[in-house]
Amino acid sequence: MAETLRLALDAMGGDRAPEIVVRGADLALERMPDLRFDLVGDEARIAPLVAKTRRLKTTEPAIIHTTEVVPADEKPSTALRTRKQSSMRLAIDRVASGDANGVVSAGNTGALMAMSKLSLRMCPGIKRPAIASFFPTRRGETCMLDLGANLDCDAETLVQFALMGQVFARIVLGLERPTVGLLNVGSEEQKGHEFIREAATTLRDTDLPFEFVGFVEGDDIAGGTVDVVVCDGFTGNVALKTAEGTSRMIAQFLRESFRTSWLSRLGYLLARSSIDQLRKRLDPRRYNGAMFLGLNGVSVKSHGGTDAIGFANAIGVAADLVRHGFVKEVSAELETLSSGTSVDDLNTEALAT
C-alpha cells in the first residue's frame, strides 16, 4: 500500500481547468499521501496554482509544459490527427511510455477515448473498450457499462463487457462473486434485440467466475438488483443521463416543496442534517470518474463540469485501478476463459445450439 503511484493529469481539460485539476490533486493527497503527479499543460498557469496548494507543492509534481489543448467540442478523429502535442495526448503518452501508472482527464471524452486507444492500445483479447461508472442504488453501488464508447455492440462485445465489469466489481468493490445482468426490456428469454439474447445464451452456457443472473430492466439499475449492469453504449448513455435528469428534477421539486409554507421551512431547518445526508448520498461528485475498460493501461475520464472534490474522486478511481492491477486481472481472466475454447468459439457454439 505504501508503493508510490504516479498519475499523469491533463491539467488543461475540463470547464474550470487548470484550477480544479491542481486543487483536485491537492485534495486527493489528503486521502492518498503516497500519490505523485505529472501535471501536463501550460506551465505559466499551472505553477502559480501549485505554489498556492498545501500538500501538492511539497510532493514536487513534475510539470510537463505544452500550450496545445484539445477543444471540448472537437471531433475525436480531428483531435487524434492534429493534437499530438496537446496536454491530453502528452498525459496519455506518459502512461504508454511507463513514466506514469495512469492518466486522468476532464477533457473531451471522445478524444480521450480515441487517443487512449491509440497510445495505450487494447488489452490483448478484448475487442472493444467500454466506459464504465458507478451508480448509487438502493443496495449499495452498481457498476454499469458501456456508457457510450460503442453505440453498436454485438454479442461477443457484451460478453467481454460482462467479464470486465465483474473484474472491476471484484477487485475495486471487493465483491467475491459479483452478480451480472444484461439490460433488456423484459426478463423473459425471448425479449429484446437479437445480439442481447445471443450474449445471454453464451453467458448461460459458459463456466464463469461470476454469477450471470440473466436479463434486468431499467428499474433494476437503481434497484441494485445486480452488481454489474451490461448494455450497449447507446442504451447505457441514455439510461445514465435519464437517471441524472430524474435526480435533478426530484431535487428541484423537493426544494420547491419546502418553500411552500413557513411550517415547511421550519421543518426543513430541523431536518436539514438528514436532507444534507441524502444530498451527500446522491452527490454526483461521489460517482465522478468514468473508467475506460479494455485498454492496456488505466485511463479515467472526469466529468467536464466537476469541481476539485469531483476531480479528486476521479483521481481516486484511477489510483484504485492501478493498485489493484485491473489491467492484468482482466487479461488473466480472459485467458482462463479462453483456455481450451476461445470466447469466439463459445459464442459461435452458443449460436449453433
Next chain:
Amino acid sequence: MAETLRLALDAMGGDRAPEIVVRGADLALERMPDLRFDLVGDEARIAPLVAKTRRLKTTEPAIIHTTEVVPADEKPSTALRTRKQSSMRLAIDRVASGDANGVVSAGNTGALMAMSKLSLRMCPGIKRPAIASFFPTRRGETCMLDLGANLDCDAETLVQFALMGQVFARIVLGLERPTVGLLNVGSEEQKGHEFIREAATTLRDTDLPFEFVGFVEGDDIAGGTVDVVVCDGFTGNVALKTAEGTSRMIAQFLRESFRTSWLSRLGYLLARSSIDQLRKRLDPRRYNGAMFLGLNGVSVKSHGGTDAIGFANAIGVAADLVRHGFVKEVSAELETLSSGTSVDDLNTEALAT
C-alpha cells in the same frame, strides 16, 4: 362535451382485477359523469362489485360475460391465436364493432397491443404503432414514445412517431405548436445510430406543423426540454423504467434520512404537507395510462399493478383521446403532410441530399 362516451373495460386484466377495474370506473364517473361502460368478464364476480358502487350502478353498465382471461405472462402470438373469447379480446372487439368508443385494459401489454392491432387495424398511412405516455418534468408534462411497441425502428417510423406525438401534445395537452426532439447520445449532428440521424434530416427538411428542435439527451426527458421525446421502443422502455427506478430509490433514501434522528422526525412532521405534495407530484398513478398510438381506434393500457385511482386515470386518458378525435386528427395531419409528396418520398429525398 355532454355527448355520452362509452368505453369497453377489460374487467379481468391486471393484478387486482376485477376489483380495481370496477372501482376505477366508479371513481372516473366522479370527474366525468357522462361516461358509460361495458364491463367485459366474469359476470358472477363483476355484478356483486358493481352493486357495491355509488355512481357506477346508477349508470347501468353493460356486463358482457366471458370466463376466458389472457394470462399475464402469455406470449402475445399465443394469446392472439387462442384467446378469442377472452375479456381483453371481446373488449377490444366492442370498439371495432362501433359499440364502444375506446378500450382500457390493465392486462398483458403485448397481447393487448397484438389484439388491438388485429381488431382495430392500423391508422391508414401509419407503418407501426407506438406506446406513448406522460412523464412529469421540471416544466410540466412531456409525452414520450415509443415505450416498447417496436424495439427496432427505422427512420420513417421515428418520423411518424414524431407526428403522432405532437398531435397528442396539441390536442390533449392543448399546446399550440409543440416542440419535438429525437432522443440521442449527444446534440451534435454526427452523433448516434444512423436511423436516428436519417429521421433528423427528414424532420429538418420538411414543413411541419410543430417545431423539431433536433437531438435531445436522457437528462432532457425530466428536464422538460421538449414537449415530445421520440425514440425507438427499446431505448424508450429502458429510459422509462430507469426514471421510475431512480424515483423509487430517492423516495427510499428520503424516508431513511428522515428516520435518522428525533429532530429529523419532528422536521418531517412539520414539513409533511410539503412532502405529501411532492409525493403527489411524482405519483405514478397520475401518469397511469399508456396510449397505443397509430391504431384506427383508442386503446389504452393501464399499469397491471395499479389501484382504482390509477385505473380511473387510465380511463380519463382514453376518454380524452376519444373526445378530442385523436385518430381522425392523426389521419388528417398525415394527409396534409403527404399531399404532393408522401412521407416516403420526403424521407427518400432527405436521404438523397
